Amino acid sequence: MDWTGAGDGWSWGDPDNWSESKVPGPDDEAVIRADAVRASAVDVRSLTLIGASVLSSTALIRQRLTVDCDRNGGLLADVELGPDAQGTWLAGTIQRLHVPAGATVSVTGTGCKSVSRLVVDGVLELAGEGLTLFSDGLFNSGEVRVTAPSILAGAAPVENQGIIRLVGEAPLTLDYPGGVAGPSLRLHAGSLLDLGSGTMTLRYGDSEFERGAVVTGNGTMVLTGRARLTINGRVDFAAESTFELARGGILYGETDLAACRVHWTGGQIINRLTVPSSGSLRIDGWDDKVAHGLLIQGEATLGGGAPIRLCGRGLTNQGTVLVAADSTVTADVPFENQALLRFACPGLTLTVKGDSGLTCQRGSALDLNGSAVWLQCGDSRTEAGAGISGAGALRLGGENVTARLTADGPLDVTAESEIHLARNSYLYGRADFGAGKVVWTGGEIMQELTVPKAGTLWVADTGTKSVRRLTVVGTATFNGPGRVSLFDDGLINEGVLLVSRSMVLDGSAPLHNHGTLRLGEMARLTLSGVDLHSDGAVELGTGRVTGTNASVTLSGRTAVTIDPGVTNWCGRVVCSSALRVAGQLDVEVKAGRTPDTVLAFPVACGDRLDGAFDVVSGGWWVAHSSNSALLRADAAPRFPAHPRPSPRWRNDGKLEARLRLNLNAVSEHLHDGPVAVVNLAGPDSPAFAAIHGSRQTYVASIAKLAPLLAACQLRADLRRIAAANPPQSSAELFETARQQWNCTAEHGPQLDDIFWVDFAVSPVAVDFVDAHQDDEALNELDSKLADPTTRQEGLERLRLLGFADRLRLMAAWSNNDAATAVIRVLGLPYVAAVVQDCGLYDVGDGGGLWLGAGYGDIGGGFGPDPGVADDPRLPGAHHNASAESLARFFILLLADRLIDADPEQARQACGEIRAILDKISPAHGVDSSFREALVHSGRVVRRLLSKIGIWHDVSECAAISTEDQDGSARRDYIAVGLAETDESALAAVITALEASLAG
Incomplete structure (x- = not known):
């Protein structure tokens, strides 16, 4: 009714x-x-x-x-x-x-529905839309059946003591948009949540699952939004079900989700989540994730995304952690690996940051599988017996990243695995990385590193490196350029120590060689305050060991092996302090080569060669000179081999005092760079004074003097050979030169690209190829090469330019592209040989003029790439000089003794070099800072031969003649100022030099 x-x-x-x-x-x-x-x-x-x-x-x-x-x-x-x-x-x-x-109640339809207390002992069907719960909420002892997408909203609880069942893929969401509190779900012990194939989302409120609750189905439980869930104990999730902790969700309690698949894309784990042996955890997504405790007994997969922050009890792995994508863990507390940490595929990186770090406990395994673990964290630790396998790397530290690792004893590391110690890394403990390869590019070994017999150590890069004790039983390769500081027990080699490039050892501890010390081709090992004690083998090859304030002691029976190979470089041991042979010394020269000095040391030190010498081959003897005792080969010299006499000057103490006084007067403008002056007023005995005169300094384009000198010397040598044995062809002349130089064409000058030979005159004429370009043409080419929009056109023109014009463009215009082209056809070994023969470079006496590289990339068509040769006195820099060596250059040039040839040819060649360096008028090429300062001061410049170098600082060297406006107060001198801040500083230097010469 x-x-x-x-x-x-x-x-x-x-x-x-x-x-x-x-x-x-x-x-x-x-x-x-x-x-x-x-x-x-x-x-x-x-x-x-x-x-x-x-x-x-x-x-x-x-x-x-x-x-x-x-x-x-x-x-x-x-x-x-x-x-x-x-x-x-x-x-x-x-x-x-x-x-x-x-009884059964079906909640359906789109209308608003609300209830203050709903008690279900029968069946409540949620068939769509929402139901808002107030006051006492929902008490279920029967069955809540979800058959369509449904929402439980409001601020009241859902108490389940019966069954909540999601039918098919029907989702159920607990949410209260706009409310200050939300609905909560409580699963009582023994209750059942059947997810079916659907999704239950807790988006709001405080929920709780009691120990003994059961979750079945292959659906998903999602905790997100502003929802909080407490689980104390084990909830029996089915293996097919998924629990997802997403953005904003917070999981409390000592949680164990049984065989469930846990997917963590965001939110927080406040107490601890245990993933049992039957369960799994996947971590990915770009939302913030914080865990106060994770215990992995099953498998956890790191799938990338935003970093995971570990707090509280951190992460303990007793099962498997699989890295499946690039991932980051911020470990404010330890990330402890007690079982297996492995990578799913090559090319991945696991980055560990934070105040704490990664701990690999005894018996644990790290399978790199072609990937990397990068420790950027405070304190990581490896225990003895932990294992590392698979191709890949464990990296420590890096640029702007500080990391510490304590290695407590030997690790089981396979041969394909690498340990990278980078800049800002600190290695503590007694580290032993088994058969692995340790790559050391920076950082400090604070206690001890042992390279066992099966292991290798690779030392490279220019990063700061220091070690308290380094023991090499396997193989260590020093592949500089770089520097390693030795402290406490220093470096103990019982295996093979290979120096393949330039490397400096400094500090306060010695290098003990009980195995084999081997130098690679043209390698340099510089000992700066580090003593070498050797009773093993020393294989110099073509390398050199240089000691500065260091002693070299050869005890027991020491074998020194020299093998120059195809180069003209010889193996050497040069020390500035002491050389002692306390036992049997066996010297062997391989392949019939005849290297130059092998052992050199200052006689003034009062040391001598003690003990017996067993010369295996080569005809060695000890020869004495004014400043060294040399062990030399009895054989023909290499080509070229005509050392020029050293300049004769006297060190003038009064001139030096005036120089210091005048430099101090303008010190606020200066950078304390090396300065030298030679007063040429007394032709028989020029007066010399310098400040930091022997300091090796980067001089940029001034080093172009070296290839200029080498080219002119090479021409003089070819003319000498042609005059002694008139050739029938250019090929015959060039082959004779190569044989006398004892160097293959691959390593020597590309003679065909440098010279033409005229057989129509007698004696045969030899000169540089093509000298057809005037100053205007070279000015135009220099501008094109400097302009990015015309650079390619300029390089094409440079390829067509003859060697003579390239030489002028290099020296007078200081053009870098022309310099590289000249260096490529001359070759660095030849340039170095000429500079050393002139006495302009001596590794045992401060260094000097050094050219170790070209001046940039110019592409193909200019001859072979010259490569890089490090200066033993200044590793890592390739265009260097000392003020004293540059003063020596100009004295030899002014005296026509820079080129080794007969007097007329030497005078002619030196005249050509002077013409190229002439800066009396700035009509072409690069101007002189000295000239501008002198003119500004009122002096008349009558002669100015100059070369300037500009990089981050400015350097100049010159031979100068000046006088007053009336022709009085004439001064002839050589001036050198290096590494000043700018041209105004160079102006202050030349003003101080002039004032010093005035008396």
Whole structure:
């Protein structure tokens, strides 16, 4: 029967309000469509509320309940359903509803639905849209069945002591958008959550799963948003189910999710999550992730994304951690590996940051599989017996990254694995990385590193490196350029120590060689304050050992092997302090070569060669000169081999005092760079004074004097050979020169590209190829090479340019591209040989003029790349000189003794060099800072031969003649100023030099 409201309009008990004029009873169906009805109690078979209807009464509905009301309509009292009743709830409010066993209520439709207390002992079907819970919320001891996408909202709890079942892929979300608190889900012990294939999302509120709760199905539980979940103990998740901790979600408690797949894309783990042996964890996603405790007993996969921050109890791996993508762990507490940490594929990086780091415990394994672990953290540790396998690297430190690793004893590292010690790394403990390869490019070994017999050490790069004790039983390669500082016990070699490039050892501890010390081709080992004690083999090859303030002691029976190979370089041991042979010394020269000096040391030190010498081959003897005792080969010299006499000057103490005084007067403008002056007023004995005169300094383009000198010397040598044995062809002349120089064409000058030979005259004429370009043409080419928009056109023109014009463009215009082209066809070994023969470079006496590289990339078509040759006195820099060596250059040039030839040819060649360096007028080429300063001071410059070098600082060297405006006060001198801050500083230097010469 229908409600009409024809009676009093509000009372359920007024018969006139009903269509059949009677009050509905237990066998009746009552329908209320739009009115507010009151009653003390209602007992009907069926009740339907529609629209704005409101029933304020305790109600017993025996068979059927339908509620489809407006937002404010519904049942505002306690509602009890009969044991077999069916309910359909489309919209409206029910204050309190009990669904007994056997009864079913379906919550469906798009209307708003809310309840203050819902007790389910039967079945509650969530068939779509949402249900808002208030006050006491939902108590389920029966079954909550989700058959369509549904939302439980509000601020009340969901207490489950029965079954919550997601049917098929139907999702269920607990959320309360806009609320200050949200619904919470509590799974009681013994209760069941069946996820089916759907997804249950906890987006809001404080939920709890009790120990013993059961989760089944292959669906997903998601904790995200502003939801918090506490799990204390083990919840029996099925192996097919997934638990996802996502952005904003917080997981509390000592959590164990059994065989579940855990997917962590964001949020926090506050206490500890245990992944048991039957479970798995995948970590990825770009949201923040913080864990106060992770215990991995099964498998955890790091899938990349945002970093994982470890706090509290950190991460302990007792199962497998698999790195499947580039990943980062920020370990404020230890990341402890007790089992297996491995990479899924090559090319990945696991970065560990933070105040703490990675700990590899005894028996654990790290399988790199072609990938890398990069430690950028405070304190990592490896225990003895931990294993590292697979191609890949364990990296420590780096640029702007500080990292520490304590290695407590030997590790089981396979041969294909690498340990990288980079800049800002600190290695503590007694480290032994087994058969692995240690790559040391920077950082400090704070205690001890042992390279066992099966292991290797590779030392490279210019990063700062120091070690307290380094023991090599296997193989160590020093592949500089670089520097290693030795302290405490220093370096102990019992295996093979190979120096393949330039390397400097300094510090306060010795190098002990009990095995083999081997130098690679043209390698340099410089000992700066580091003593060498050797009772093993020393294989110099073409390399050199140089000691500065260091002693070399050869004890026991020491074998020194020299093997120059195809180069003209010889093996050497040069020490500035002491050389002692306390036992048997065996010297062997391989391949029939005849190297130059082998052992050299200053006689002034008072040391001598003690003990017996067993010369295996080569005809060695000890020869004495004014400043050294040399062990030399009895054989023909190499080509070229005509050392020029040293310049004769006297060190003038008074001139030096005046120089210091005048430099101090302008010191605020200066950078304390090397300065030298030679007063040429006394032709028999020039006066010399210098400040830091022997300091090896980077001089940029001034080093172009070396290839200029070498080219002119090479021409003089070819002319000498042609005059002694007139050739029939250019090929014959060039082959004779190569044989006399004892060098293959590959390493020597490309003679065909440098010279032309005229057989129409007698003697045969030899000169540089092509000298057809005037100053204007070279000026234009220099500009094109400097302009990026015309550089390619300039390089094409440079390829067509003859050697003579390239030489002028290099020296007068200081063009870098022309310099590289000249250096390529001359070759660095030849240039070095000429400079040393002139006495302009001596590794045992401060260094000097050094050219160790070209001046940039010019592409192909200019001859072979010259490569790089490091200066033993200044490793890492390739265009160097000392002020004293540059003064020596100009004295030899002015005296026509720079080129080794007959007097007329020497005078002619030196004249050509002077013409190229002439800066009396800045009409072409690079101007002189000295000239501008002198003119500005009122001096008349009569002669100026100059070369300037500009990089981050400015250097210049010159031979100068000046006088006053009236022709008086003439001064002839050589001036050198190196490594000053700018041209104004050079102006201050030349002003001070002039004042010093004035008396």
